Amino acid sequence: MGLAVVTGGGTGIGKGIARALANAGHKVVLVGRRGPVVEAAAAELGGGASAFAADVTDVDQLAALADHVGALGGLVDVLVNNAGGADRRPLDTLADVAEHWTNTLTINVLSAVLTTEALKPMLARPGGRVISISSASSAVVAATWPTPRRRRR
Numbered sequence: 024m025g026l027a028v029v030t031g032g033g034t035g036i037g038k039g040i041a042r043a044l045a046n047a048g049h050k051v052v053l054v055g056r057r058g059p060v061v062e063a064a065a066a067e068l069g070g071g072a073s074a075f076a077a078d079v080t081d082v083d084q085l086a087a088l089a090d091h092v093g094a095l096g097g098l099v100d101v102l103v104n105n106a107g108g109a110d111r112r113p114l115d116t117l118a119d120v121a122e123h124w125t126n127t128l129t130i131n132v133l134s135a136v137l138t139t140e141a142l143k144p145m146l147a148r149p150g151g152r153v154i155s156i157s158s159a160s161s162a163v164v165a166a167t168w169p170t171p172r173r174r175r176r
Contacts, residue, residue: 024048025100025147028092030079030138033060036156037105044101045070052095054079054088054138055106079106079134085141092145099145104135104155131157 027044031037032053041064045051051072055061058076065074075091077084092099108130114120135155146153 024050025098026050026052026092026095027101027103028052028054028088028099028142029103029105030054030134031106031156032103033057033064033074037103038064040103040105040156041072042068044103045072049101050095052092079104079138080129082137082141085137088138089141089145092142097145098147099142099151100147102139102142102146102151102153104138104153106134106138107131107156107158109158 024047027041027049029037029041029044029051032041032051033055037055038053041051041053045068050070051065051068052075053061053065053068053072054075054077055064056076056078058074061074061076065072073095075088077088079085079088110123110126112119112123114123139153139155
């Protein structure tokens, strides 16, 4: 098996995906914002797993990730875009709503686009796979949304 890159790989679902890929024989690069967390997860996986600390919404850090992957051989068989999150603050003003949606789309959508683009030249041909994970956090976000008031006639 070849190289797999998993964003959000330090904890939860991402760490589980990284473990499954490592068990299937892939060399895995776990990517996450918190260096010590992804380093501990990579050490726990062993077997050639490595950690790379990066914020996948930052183009400079993604360029550094691409350089790192290039140094490992430069061919990615599997990219798992798993990084994401939810902002659970109350949305009391229009500015809060704008900031919330900008952050949500950046973390959950743009990060996958940017990571895929950064590693696109390295996706194995033929057969490189990109898997993008989404979440049920929309139910949590919807719960923070203010309930509209009914107008009285």
